[in-house]
Amino acid sequence: MKLGTKLIHAGVEPDPSTGAIMTPIFQTSTYVQAAPGDHKGYEYARTQNPTRHALQNALAAIENGKHGICFGSGLAATDAIIKLLAPGDEVVASSDLYGGTFRIFTKVFAKYGIKFHFADLQDAGQLSRHLNAATKLIWIETPTNPMLNIIDIAACAAIAKEKGILLAVDNTFASPYLQNPLDLGADIVVHSATKYLGGHSDVVHGAVIVKDDALAQQLAFIQNSCGAVPPAGLLPGAAGYQNPACAHAAPLRERRGGGPLPPGASESGEGVLVRV
Numbered sequence: 023m024k025l026g027t028k029l030i031h032a033g034v035e036p037d038p039s040t041g042a043i044m045t046p047i048f049q050t051s052t053y054v055q056a057a058p059g060d061h062k063g064y065e066y067a068r069t070q071n072p073t074r075h076a077l078q079n080a081l082a083a084i085e086n087g088k089h090g091i092c093f094g095s096g097l098a099a100t101d102a103i104i105k106l107l108a109p110g111d112e113v114v115a116s117s118d119l120y121g122g123t124f125r126i127f128t129k130v131f132a133k134y135g136i137k138f139h140f141a142d143l144q145d146a147g148q149l150s151r152h153l154n155a156a157t158k159l160i161w162i163e164t165p166t167n168p169m170l171n172i173i174d175i176a177a178c179a180a181i182a183k184e185k186g187i188l189l190a191v192d193n194t195f196a197s198p199y200l201q202n203p204l205d206l207g208a209d210i211v212v213h214s215a216t217k218y219l220g221g222h223s224d225v226v227h228g229a230v231i232v233k234d235d236a237l238a239q240q241l242a243f244i245q246n247s248c249g250a251v252p253p254a255g256l257l258p259g260a261a262g263y264q265n266p267a268c269a270h271a272a273p274l275r276e277r278r279g280g281g282p283l284p285p286g287a288s289e290s291g292e293g294v295l296v297r298v
């Protein structure tokens with residue numbers, strides 16, 4: 023299925039209670055149960071929400087993943103990923119990072135005993151110098167914010183796989199229109215959906231997309247346990263999944279049709295970002 027088709031249809035099922043073709047905004051905190059535990063798949067809106075469910079499925083589809091997990095912001099999504107780790111674990115991250123990501127790593131999580139190393143990963147060979155037995159996660163952003171540096175996801179993924187380390191890619195700047203990190207071997211994709219996925223500067227939102235069932239379960243556990251979920255009424259677009267379609271139609275098309283691509287990158291066909 024082409025990206026444009028996925029953007030419009032993925033994750034959307036007619037609403038079973040009314041037949042509404044577009045998933046409604048379920049602006050409710052809790053759901054009636056016929057008896058304790060006897061419900062229709064929804065109990066409490068921090069845990070599950072049908073609007074969020076549709077959006078999560080749409081985001082999973084456009085990143086060629088299996089599971090989407092939505093958060094109240096990009097940093098809340100990052101927070102959930104780092105909470106997969108334990109004190110003593112180490113992370114190697116690209117040195118050119120969104121400032122808020124650097125801040126949460128160094129000012130919030132470092133004090134809980136997680137150690138962060140920063141390296142210029144434009145040369146993926148630099149990774150090996152910083153990996154050790156405690157390294158549990160490699161974190162890259164490409165193109166980077168603010169320098170728009172390009173990191174070779176497939177090269178980092180090959181090293182991560184060989185060592186059994188998770189690779190997370192912040193795909194905010196490229197968006198799924200230009201790049202699908204899971205296809206290149208990454209384990210986790212993270213988005214500040216506040217940017218291109220939202221597309222209209224009217225919402226703050228974050229998402230994580232993975233293929234692995236166990237990883238998705240852990241992230242959903244953190245989503246529910248820590249509670250950084252987006253309010254149903256503030257999901258991107260009126261019905262949650264509409265804005266990724268807008269992302270295809272507006273800002274990213276601008277980028278394709280003459281808007282500048284990041285330095286060092288060019289677009290080759292639909293959804294491909296390559297080095298030049």
Ligand SMILES: Cc1ncc(COP(=O)(O)O)c(C=O)c1O
Pocket residue numbers: 095096097098120122123163167192194195213214215216226227228
């Ligand atoms: C690349 C990147 N990642 C993450 C974030 C954090 O996202 P949010 O502002 O939605 O928390 C930003 C925000 O600008 C960003 O540019």
